[in-house]
Amino acid sequence: MGPKRQPTLDEVAARAGVSRSAASRVINNARHVSQAKRDAVERAVAELGFVPNPTARALATQQVGAVVLALSHHDPAQFTDPFFAQIILGVNAELEKTDLELLLVLANTTQGQARLQRILKSRRADGVMLMALRGDDPLAALADRHDVPVVFGGRPLHAEPRWYVDADNRGGSRLATEHLIGLGRRHIAVITGHMDTDAGASRHRGYLDAMAVAGLSPSRVEHGDFTESSGAAAMTRLLAAYPEVDAVVAGSDAMAAGALRALKAHGRSVPGDIAVVGFDDLLTALHTDPQLTTVHQPIHGLGREMAKMLLSLIAGEEPHPLVLPTRLVRRASA
Structure with a gap:
């Protein structure tokens, strides 16, 4: 008899019921994978007797463990605005399920934009969430210039990004x-x-x-x-x-x-x-x-869904843009 055939990563993913990229990240001990997926993949690895490739492990773990929430606005006080406070709380609530750190960047000035560019160019962040873009903001082209996942909070006025979360x-x-x-x-x-x-x-x-x-x-x-x-x-x-x-x-x-x-x-x-x-x-x-x-509008939910979409991209998945519903709340003024 010849040597026993090694199961493939695709077989592990199928047994666990997750995407190939998610299975790869669990096997290679990468961060920001949900506990449910981690448990499912680990069971599949044990059942199939899968042995990870050391080279693949080294590549998969080249993550820095941080994401950026960048606000492009002319008024730095907007970070204290109740709207943006809820966005930050929503983002943080989702990131708390991972080991990722959240970096807040004011990219409303030339210096702020240059700082964000340096962060991305040097790969000091695994992904970016962009908020409050106006007009032809140069940050809207960020996704085309860097090999880093970018999720938009709200659509830019003159662009249709691949990944965004917005309200109706x-x-x-x-x-x-x-x-x-x-x-x-x-x-x-x-x-x-x-x-x-x-x-x-x-x-x-x-x-x-x-x-x-x-x-x-x-x-x-x-x-x-x-x-x-x-x-x-x-x-x-x-x-x-x-x-x-x-x-x-x-x-x-x-x-x-x-x-x-x-x-x-x-x-x-x-x-x-x-x-x-x-x-x-x-x-x-x-x-x-x-x-x-x-x-x-579900402001806290906007933040959570932005972070969730970014985590999905970092894990190698392909999420779809998301528009959250709005509803009327009747009180005394009308």
């Missing part, structure tokens, strides 16, 4: 506008966020969709930057230009809170005179007066 911004804004139309409001204004972001542009399109179906004029538009102060300023301009306004769709809870403050200052009642709907469903929505009707 357009559908959520359409829901908000349809809700106001259903309440009998006909002079509905919109306060947009940054129009050089996909979130800002998509939420405006959702408003336009609903207004078009209802045959209503979508001309009452003012622009903000997702902050409370910009919402207050935009609401003041709307009142001056369109005194007949009876409802407002704001592109974020922060801007909606600013709009409520401006309406109170001008003696308008909410929702009696003007109904207001926000977008995000942050804690802010519970602390406004009145409490804010808003569109809920």
Whole structure:
């Protein structure tokens, strides 16, 4: 009799019910593989008598054990914004299942972008998550210049990356506008966020969709930057230009809170005179007066799914882009 045939890696993966790349990572003692997959592969290895190749083990373990969450924004204070705080918590919740460390990088300046480029060029990170890209941000081309997995949090405005996690911004804004139309409001204004972001542009399109179906004029538009102060300023301009306004769709809870403050200052009642709907469903929505009707997007879930997608890429798998659903949360403001 000749020597016993060695089982292949494909046979181990099939026995364990995992991808070939996941089986390879477990066998070669690489990081960031779920415990369930690790257990399944180890059972298959024992049952089949598989012996790993030492060279393959050396290649598979060339991981540095860190991933980057990079924020491209002109205001460093955005890292303390409740939205980004929830994103970070979601990312961290998923990474806690692994040995990976999380590096936070502000890539809003030339120096910050150069620092991120150095991290990637020297392979000091196994993957990157990019947030808050605006316009033709050079970071959008990051995936094409480095052999490092890149996951986008929200789609860039002028690109369609292979891997991203986003919320249904357009559908959520359409829901908000349809809700106001259903309440009998006909002079509905919109306060947009940054129009050089996909979130800002998509939420405006959702408003336009609903207004078009209802045959209503979508001309009452003012622009903000997702902050409370910009919402207050935009609401003041709307009142001056369109005194007949009876409802407002704001592109974020922060801007909606600013709009409520401006309406109170001008003696308008909410929702009696003007109904207001926000977008995000942050804690802010519970602390406004009145409490804010808003569109809920799963912000914590966005962070978790970004990290999950990146871990899948690092493990050699091929995940699909993901758009998470949004829903309307009714409270007292509309």
